[in-house]
Amino acid sequence: MKELPNGWAVVKLGNLLESIVGGSTPSKANSSNFRGSIPFMTVKDMTERFPNKTVDKISKEALLKMPSGLAPKDSLIISVRMSLGKIVRPRFATAFNQDLKVLNVKKGINKTYIEYFWRSKWNEIQLLGTGTTVKGIRLDDIRNFEVPLPPYAEQLRITEKLDSILELAGRSRERLNRIPGILNRYRQAVLEAATRGSLSAKWRKNNIRIFDWTEVELGSVVEDFSYGTSSKSEKKGDIPVLRMGNIQQGKLNWDQLVFTSDPVEIEKYKLSSGDVLFNRTNSPELVGKTAVYKGERAAIYAGYLIRIRCGDALDPEYLNYCLGSPQGRDFCWQVKADGVSQSNINAKKLAGFKFCLPPLDEQIEICRRVKILLDFGENIESRYKATLDRLDKLIPSLLSKAFGGGLLPQNEKDEPAEILLAGIESYYASVSDVPKESSYQKRKKMKSTKESLKEIIDQQSSEKFTFADLLESSGYDYESLKELVFDFLDSDSPPIRQIFDTVSREIRLERI
Structure with missing residues (x-):
């Protein structure tokens, strides 16, 4: 730990706590235990700093059998198994299960300061987690965390400053989190305009063209449909095997590839530039996503994909936009066959997709305009991700400064932490040193x-x-x-x- 300002002290967390209280779970064999109105907190309820409710409720009879009883309103509750590092302060008294612990802070120590300290140790907590299937942190590890403790007045100033900054950061995050939804609606609006004719209306007017689009079925304007290989792929090999995970937002993503070196497979399933790949099996929301193979590198395609080879009258990119448009997504939703966890669209159903087909030169112009508009959206998305990344790094940086004494100027008039600790020790010693009476x-x-x-x-x-x-x-x-x-x-x-x-x-x- 780096050198701290004058007046600070380093104290083990266990010495700043009255107790660490563990929870428990009422017997699930008795279903009446979970037919009550008493809040029962588990890790799944730790989604915000100040939870307002719990998913589960227990009965008063179940509560009376729980050794830990209720954690008072605004208790510091941490997760010690699964989702390590989480800490919340519920706005209500609650029972809690064995994956959670309550940190009862000693009098004279600011509770919010301890809360922020725990948040600052997130990375270390992850490293301390032990266990094969579910990681947990031991009580001794919790107690042995070294807390940089400033004077009490400085604790208050630090927590007030952090509250203020992190509230602004939270508001910023809320606004930023709206951007993906806005961008998705923007993309759908662009594709809707592109495939309905409004995006190229001015182009037709300038080129003295009439609206001569025709409705066609996909099967009538393609050369063929072909299913991909069902053979097992390898982590290494001669050429990649494209899978459904490689189709992202209408484009091919060349990360997380698998490979093949089988010459028979390569010859049978090799892709040609301009082939459209259609994801025939996936979750109901994702089945039917598409991308165009542009010859970036030699590749074949896996069995959950259908390769569409377009005829002379159909531009592959235009078909990609049509299948990704609201009309195309609605078609996939209507014709998919649902299984237990996945949906499927076979080539026969895909061939029946109806869409409006403009002349080839207008298709090319539409694709040019769509690319410009979608590139603009991708630029905004990149800036959004970069801003979110900076915001994610801001909070650990602030906490590091706060617990190193660098967030605020020091006040030499503050009573040193050593005097504060001595007072706390004296108080608890006086409580525990009351002479014990005899049994009589x-x-x-x-x-x-x-x-x-x-x-x-x-x-x-x-x-x-x-x-x-x-x-x-x-x-x-x-x-x-x-x-x-x-x-x-x-x-x-x-x-x-x-x-x-x-x-x-x-x-x-x-x-x-």
Whole structure:
């Protein structure tokens, strides 16, 4: 760890926590455990910093059997198995499963500072994950993280600054995430205009041409359809075998290739420049995607593709645009045969695709214009990806600066972290150093305090009240009151019982 500013200290995370509490899962053999209204958090609910709900709910009976009980509202909840590095602060009290832990921060340490520290350790957390199928992080590794701890006032300044910057970053990300959808609609609008005649209307007017497009079936304007090879490909070989994954947004992508060296296969399935490749088997959303092979390098094609060889009256790129247009996508959706997880369109169905065919010179002009417009869209997409990449790098950079003391100027008047830590240590030592009573003294005192507590319970203004209400009105310390309450609950004739309040979503006590 690099040198820190004056007044900072390096402390193990475990020394800044009161406890790390693990969750559990009610028995799924009893289906009634999951027929309730109590939030039950799992990794799938950790999709935002401040979750507002959970997918699963459990019953109050299930909750009462869980050792961990409810994590209070705004607890720091981390994932220790699967999706390592995630941390959330739910806006509600929630039960949680065994893949999650609650970090209970000591008094005197800013909770948000610890939250951001955990976020800053994302890469290290991934490296610490162990396990073959599901990676997890050990409690000792969590406790042993070294935290650069500034004075308390500096903790507040850092978290306020990070909150402000990251809120702006979040808004920027929301706006950026709209761009792919906008670009997709833009591309579809371009192809719609291209294949309906409006994109080339001005060209026809300037060239004194009438609208002489004719509707044709694909089978009438191509030389043939051919299915690709079903032979197994290899990681290395003489020439690539193009597969459905190599067709991306109407173009061939030459990444993640497989190969063949079989001369018979190469001769039978070799591609010629201008061949259109149609993806005949894929998910319902992707089946029917196309690209034009332009002779970039020698290649053959795999069995999930159909090679279309166009006739003299049909430009291959124009056919590619037609099949990728809203009309073409709708055709694929209508004729596909759905299986368990994939859909299929055979060559016979493909041959029945109807579309409007302009004269060849107009097709060429349309393709020229479409390319210009789609290139413009790709330029915007490249800029979008570059901006998103910079934004992704900004957050780790900010966190690194924050926990190295470089985010904000230091204030020499701040009380050093060492004094803060000494105060925290003194406080917790005073709590734990209360002299222990003998068993006889405890029984004698408990008898009298039980009677007093019973009177306090009877004096509560409502039949239902919280442990905090009882703590405030009784004047007892937390641990003593907890012991008395549990002793009441375990007695043969308890004056109170535990209930789950569905309105406030918290455990309450009810006078009997």
